[in-house]
Amino acid sequence: xxxxxxxxxxxxxxxxxxxxxxxxxxxxxxxxxxxxxxxxxxxxxxxxxxxxxxxxxxxxxxxxxxxxxxxxxxxxxxxxxxxxxxxxxxxxxxxxxxxxxxxxxxxxxxxxxxxxx
Amino acid sequence: xxxxxxxxxxxxxxxxxxxxxxxxxxxxxxxxxxxxxxxxxxxxxxxxxxxxxxxxxxxxxxxxxxxxxxxxxxxxxxxxxxxxxxxxxxxxxxxxxxxxxxxxxxxxxxxx
Numbered sequence: 702x703x704x705x706x707x708x709x710x711x712x713x714x715x716x717x718x719x720x721x722x723x724x725x726x727x728x729x730x731x732x733x734x735x736x737x738x739x740x741x742x743x744x745x746x747x748x749x750x751x752x753x754x755x756x757x758x759x760x761x762x763x764x765x766x767x768x769x770x771x772x773x774x775x776x777x778x779x780x781x782x783x784x785x786x787x788x789x790x791x792x793x794x795x796x797x798x799x800x801x802x803x804x805x806x807x808x809x810x811x812x813x814x815x816x817x818x
Numbered sequence: 819x820x821x822x823x824x825x826x827x828x829x830x831x832x833x834x835x836x837x838x839x840x841x842x843x844x845x846x847x848x849x850x851x852x853x854x855x856x857x858x859x860x861x862x863x864x865x866x867x868x869x870x871x872x873x874x875x876x877x878x879x880x881x882x883x884x885x886x887x888x889x890x891x892x893x894x895x896x897x898x899x900x901x902x903x904x905x906x907x908x909x910x911x912x913x914x915x916x917x918x919x920x921x922x923x924x925x926x927x928x929x930x
Contacts (some may be wrong), residue, residue: 705860735921745904746861746921792860804866805851805876806910806919808860 705809712814714783722778724793734796735776741789783816820845824922839894841909850892855906
């Protein structure tokens, strides 16, 4: 079963506008973490924001915020004031516990964001 | 500067040959991971290691092998048993028990 779902097709946004990238997840573990990464065409994975399952407030990092709705199992990324450099692939990921204290990141399939001037 | 170094950036190999991808980190992280990314897809976990001399299979380990003889190094060998090895490979590391993951810049492997 897919644990991280990103179903939006390629997204387009006008420069300086806000955009929301959707992510839903599935887990039965009460303790988990949710991440968003940006992957430009060069390929490196750039960490954007993290939300722990027990965090009471939505995470924010500069122009990035995470709209965490635990009951709906959604963790949407909001980018405010889009910039041309925001054009990239965006991945939602969930940290899952394995055995003991081991953990791994499980990724969604990603969303391509294009910012128009 | 601390980080993860993956080499080479691009790698071409003939079908049927084994090839080893390098991953070195100087972050003193305990855990290291190998992911595979196919075009338009997310990352899938191949192998991970929490401590030296110990590693575990991830979701798609068939046709791959790893070693963890040093804390800093986690090389991945793509063997001839891997049916479709052409992909982008990313190495990552994290502090044991933390939520911070650092990724390398990746190796793009093309098998011809």
